[in-house]
Amino acid sequence: MSVAVSIEQVEKRFGRLKALDGVSLQIDEGEFFGLLGPNGAGKTTLISCLAGLVRPDAGRLSVLGRDVVADYRAARTLLGIVPQELVFDPFFSVRETLRIQSGYFGIRNNDDWIDEILANLDLTSRADTNMRRLSGGMKRRVLVAQALVHKPPVIVLDEPTAGVDVELRQGLWQFVQRLNREGHTVILTTHYLEEAEALCGRIAMLKQGRVVALDTTSNLLARFAGHTLSVCLADNALLPEPLRGRATLSEGRWVFRLAGFAEIEPLLRTLREAGCGIDDLRLTQADLEDVFVGVMQGENDRESGKVADVSR
């Protein structure tokens, strides 16, 4: 399998802010790859570097072996980018917008494919509507359609489901998953962690311009989080002394992160011996949100010198 996107030691500064601090990633052809991180982590800057919208201060980026600076025409032809901002050209209808976008990529008479995209994104009835008259969700779908007019082998979606209703989101993901099955490489940034968990085979987490975690989704879930046990104590009692420091209080529940099931019995015994009644108890498998919080928290602690490396 060849490399779809290669990012090597990319650095970018905006004034005093170091937006990217030596980011290296390799994304294989056919992957569904997630790029996660809090606001300001550098996700959009990294994607903008790939798209040629931002010029990196150092490092190299290439798409299917084509350098995004030296061979920018080839690289851009191979990329389809859905920008994060909800932008549109108010002068044109949906179909005009897509025909124009096809022309920018050197494609004429693209109506068959445009019709297919419109149908898949449930936009057929709006094809001749002016962009200004579309709802936010529909504008977002047109942005997706624009990124696909030239059938790019690598598709980058920068938070494509922000402001899109649930039904539409499902439809969009089915379409993108189909494209992925057909061989397109998909790179996704999202704030919806459950989305990344459901869709992405591999995930990189960014923080302050650095990659702080990079692994398959299943490995990340297994490595970091394990299970959590949340306990609601009777009469809002405090935790007995030996357990303090092991749990965090969240919405009236004490949450324990478990490395294994063997930890459960001793924990309950300690509660019983301390005379704590239990109103409610839940055992949940960790999700990506836990991983995310764990990694980001670990990074914070590492920066302040408290805890050892959790980001492997």
Added chain:
Amino acid sequence: MIGFRTLLYKELLRFWKVGFQTVAAPVLSALLYLLIFSHVLDEHVLVNGVRYAAFLIPGLVMMSLVQNAFANSSSSLIQSKITGSVVFVLLPPISYVEFFLAYVVAAVLRGLMVGLGVLVVTSWFAPLTYVAPLWILAFAILGGGILGAFGMIAGIWADKFDQLAGFQNFLIMPLTMLSGVFYSIHSLPQFWQQVSHLNPVFYMIDGFRYGFFGVSDVPPETSLIVVGASFLVVSVATLMLLRSGYKLRS
């Protein structure tokens, strides 16, 4: 090549969709200038042996042409920058030379369309001659090209509409209004004649007018050299700006 043609088509479609504002309105403005000035002055003034209304028409045509060429590229760029839709032309494999050519050709074509409109509606009011049509065409295209390219610089530089309006009102308007549209610079005091010679728009209008009447304030060859050189300088500056990615690619 298809990229360039599509971008050009998009730019033409953009102003054509709002043609009432981008073509009809400037034609009407020019017509009003002609009605007012020719009403007041036509009976009394001869310029270089030409009746005032006839003298005024080529000036108005050229003024409208260059102002609209500037308005086209500058407003298109700032609108797409402010709405963010400029990203649609930055993501595809379009080179900066294609980018430049598409915007400048669109600006020239809008300028020519407005200029032709002004010529058609104003020529009812005074008999015109067309002594040297090629000179007319050369100055029209070069003039539109200079202001079209200049409009790109302004559109790229400006971050807000009021910055662009400042550019338009405090630079383009004085340069065009004080370029000999309404008078021959020979009627000016010596000092202001010298100042007018520093204004490239003066040469555009003087050379353009030569094409109609065969008379001009300076030899048309001189005007062509100045206008051609100005086009070259502004074009190179715009291309350098585009290549550097200034305010378009950070």
